Amino acid sequence: MIVGAGGAGVSTAINLAKEGVEVAVIAKHPAGYGDTRIADGIMVSPGVLPGDSREKFLEDILAAGEGLNDRELVNRFVDYAFRVTAEVERIGHLFRRDERGAFSEEVVSQSGGHQVARSLSSPPANALLLAWALRSSLVRENIDCFEDTLVFRIFSGDGAVHGAAAVSLATGDIYVFESPVVVLATGGGGWLYYPNTDCTREETGDGYALGLLAGAEAIDMEQVQFIPFALAAPASYRGIMVGEPSVAGDRGVLLDRHGKVILDRINRKTRTEVTRAMGEAMLAGRAGEDGSFWLDLTANKQTGEGRKLWLKLRQRGRLAPLKRAYGEAAYNWEKPFPVIPSAHYFMGGLRVDHNCETRVSGLYAVGQVQGGLHGGGRLGSLSLAELFTGGKIAAEHILQTKIGRKVTGNDLNIPVEIESLFGADGKYSPAQLTAELQSVMNESAGILRSEEGLARGLARLQELKECSQDLAIPHHRQFNLALQEALELPLMLLTAEAVLQSALARKESRGAHLRRDYPEQSSGARHVVTRLEESVIKCTWEGVN
Amino acid sequence: MGDIRISILRGTPGEQYWQEFTIPPTCETVLDALQWIYRHEDNSLAFRYDCRFKHCGLCGVTVDGRAKLACMTRVKDGMEIGPLQNLPLVRDLVIDRSSLPRLTEQLQLYVVPETGETIAGKVSADYFYFARCNECLICATVCPAGKNEGEIFGPFVWVRLAQLYLDPRDKMDRLAQAAELGINGCNGCGECSCAAGINFKKALQLLKGAK
CATH class of the missing domain: 1.10.1060.10 (Alpha-helical ferredoxin)
Structure with missing residues (x-):
């Protein structure tokens, strides 16, 4: 049973189905959606050009991870990454080749943080082709896919997984799945920061909570990557990516609401350096009412290099959000425009061994929901690769060790009480509570954290937990969006708590986690490990592998 | 700039009806409007979206008789919004993609x-x-x-x-x-x-x- 039909879920499913295993994929939206669909389609392919090596690739990953990478996971990933291109193209995707059909320097790019060029691309500027290949592969391999179906509980006992319960959002029917293997491929938790996120609607962090509730551990949940520059308005576009520090060019500057410079030489700085400066400025009251700053790229238009950069970005479609949100002048870099930092990727996640298995036997985590590979920072263009390396690694281990296993125990008889949610006549609307949760995340677990802010956030989460027992939900069986939010809410609350507790525990600034009260990195990198003990979140320290 | 009034075609096959809503002028796109209505007016409204910015293709609706992406369409006073036509209807603005x-x-x-x-x-x-x-x-x-x-x-x-x-x-x-x-x-x-x-x-x- 595979939860999630993005790259990680589908690649695992295909690897299993090809060996004759009976697989069911459960997806909260139609198959091929989620963050995979809107990724930029750029994927690392180590060794594609001469002059690359395992050592160099490893070096780059570890440098980005700031000491928090799990070496075992990294080594396994690197091994499989050298063969990942074939894995991805097998399912029907194609990367761009040069005129002679080769992956030459012409078409292989050097992504941020890489010491050599090793990234392939698939025009046009996003992974729609890959999403189509994923969706149509499910059909080609005859894999049962339950779309618009939300998994709200995983059954486990005696250290092993037994199956899961889900509801079809299309019909309101409840499904109970019996399986000795559950693969969580649910993606990240960006939507916890809505609207200050560029992630899609499904990314409510379901898998982290489902895993914790089933007895798994999570690792470094405080490590959330933010893109420094995203749209501030209009409301439905808030959080959509404008770009990395590199889009600022040589002459771009970041201004506060008074027009005073906060930061210059932006394109020489890392994401974390830029977001830290934005966080400090926010605390100093320098942001606009809506939390935004102004990115002024106008000086770039006066230099040849600056104009070249504009043309390159335009050709890649990266300027479209500016035109759409702010109009021609902003698009042409003729005037400054408002930006906010936006939640983009969760480096932390469910703790797994090098087979992608959690400490609960039969419960696997693949893709963004998995933690430990990227440590404190994800190297660019790795996220698509890990979907397929993880899909292969998990499938191989499942084939070796779990086939023929039967589900034992009576856990599947636990009454699945969600009927009472339809037409519930309580006090709070799920939308209202979700919005409050999201503002807690933005205030307490944003780009710059503090003891005081985190403690406040945790107290508010407790209140929200109580309110979430008293919901008002319409009775409709079909596409009841309030019901969807009502089911996601407890999972989001748990994931949020894991993030806040981990952030509170890590009294240092390391990787993407920035503490205002602990601005330095402490000596010796350690993991923050999160688990549930008698329904209470506990965080402990462990050495890095 | 005052409030914006729009009509949405709701309901299930054979039982559709128009419902009017008044939304604030801060709503710029049709998706903005739908989200606002869901959050503040009527959380029984059914609609689909995912990426909020043009790429994913999930938010298609009919706007004043023309099929459009809700996230890319400016909302205007007097607009009539319905599900994509000629596709099996599930409920409100959600159609069957099977x-x-x-x-x-x-x-x-x-x-x-x-x-x-x-x-x-x-x-x-x-x-x-x-x-x-x-x-x-x-x-x-x-x-x-x-x-x-x-x-x-x-x-x-x-x-x-x-x-x-x-x-x-x-x-x-x-x-x-x-x-x-x-x-x-x-x-x-x-x-x-x-x-x-x-x-x-x-x-x-x-x-x-x-x-």
């Missing part, structure tokens, strides 16, 4: 056969052009050729066939398949519009055997 996997299976809209290897070969730029299709189904709602054996069938099928024809790994005779499916029956009425900016004529010319 014809997509069915069509994929019937017409084998995937690389045939699967080779298990990376190919080393030139791939035409047009291949990537057709690969821009995000399956929003907007084109399917307006094509008068309408249905194929009761299933929805729209210009996006020609786009996928063209993409597969240009795929160096695909061995099926996609030109013959297109002819069998009645590509010559396309009367070039030009009603079809593509939210991803694909020019269907390119696909049609390719599949009809033109160079």
Whole structure:
């Protein structure tokens, strides 16, 4: 049973189905959606050009991870990454080749943080082709896919997984799945920061909570990557990516609401350096009412290099959000425009061994929901690769060790009480509570954290937990969006708590986690490990592998 | 600038009705409006969206009679918003998308056969052009050729066939398949519009055997 039909879920499913295993994929939206669909389609392919090596690739990953990478996971990933291109193209995707059909320097790019060029691309500027290949592969391999179906509980006992319960959002029917293997491929938790996120609607962090509730551990949940520059308005576009520090060019500057410079030489700085400066400025009251700053790229238009950069970005479609949100002048870099930092990727996640298995036997985590590979920072263009390396690694281990296993125990008889949610006549609307949760995340677990802010956030989460027992939900069986939010809410609350507790525990600034009260990195990198003990979140320290 | 009044066609098959809403002028897009209504007015409203910015293709609706992406359409006073037409309705603005996997299976809209290897070969730029299709189904709602054996069938099928024809790994005779499916029956009425900016004529010319 595979939860999630993005790259990680589908690649695992295909690897299993090809060996004759009976697989069911459960997806909260139609198959091929989620963050995979809107990724930029750029994927690392180590060794594609001469002059690359395992050592160099490893070096780059570890440098980005700031000491928090799990070496075992990294080594396994690197091994499989050298063969990942074939894995991805097998399912029907194609990367761009040069005129002679080769992956030459012409078409292989050097992504941020890489010491050599090793990234392939698939025009046009996003992974729609890959999403189509994923969706149509499910059909080609005859894999049962339950779309618009939300998994709200995983059954486990005696250290092993037994199956899961889900509801079809299309019909309101409840499904109970019996399986000795559950693969969580649910993606990240960006939507916890809505609207200050560029992630899609499904990314409510379901898998982290489902895993914790089933007895798994999570690792470094405080490590959330933010893109420094995203749209501030209009409301439905808030959080959509404008770009990395590199889009600022040589002459771009970041201004506060008074027009005073906060930061210059932006394109020489890392994401974390830029977001830290934005966080400090926010605390100093320098942001606009809506939390935004102004990115002024106008000086770039006066230099040849600056104009070249504009043309390159335009050709890649990266300027479209500016035109759409702010109009021609902003698009042409003729005037400054408002930006906010936006939640983009969760480096932390469910703790797994090098087979992608959690400490609960039969419960696997693949893709963004998995933690430990990227440590404190994800190297660019790795996220698509890990979907397929993880899909292969998990499938191989499942084939070796779990086939023929039967589900034992009576856990599947636990009454699945969600009927009472339809037409519930309580006090709070799920939308209202979700919005409050999201503002807690933005205030307490944003780009710059503090003891005081985190403690406040945790107290508010407790209140929200109580309110979430008293919901008002319409009775409709079909596409009841309030019901969807009502089911996601407890999972989001748990994931949020894991993030806040981990952030509170890590009294240092390391990787993407920035503490205002602990601005330095402490000596010796350690993991923050999160688990549930008698329904209470506990965080402990462990050495890095 | 005052409040904006819009009407939304709601309900289930055979029981549809219009409902009026007044939304604040801060709502800029149709998706803004739908989200605002869901959060503040009526949380029984059913609609779909995912990426909020043009790429994913999930938020297609009918706006004043024309099929559009809700996230990319400015909301205006007096607008009438309904589900995509000519597709099976589920509830309110949500339509049934299951014809997509069915069509994929019937017409084998995937690389045939699967080779298990990376190919080393030139791939035409047009291949990537057709690969821009995000399956929003907007084109399917307006094509008068309408249905194929009761299933929805729209210009996006020609786009996928063209993409597969240009795929160096695909061995099926996609030109013959297109002819069998009645590509010559396309009367070039030009009603079809593509939210991803694909020019269907390119696909049609390719599949009809033109160079």
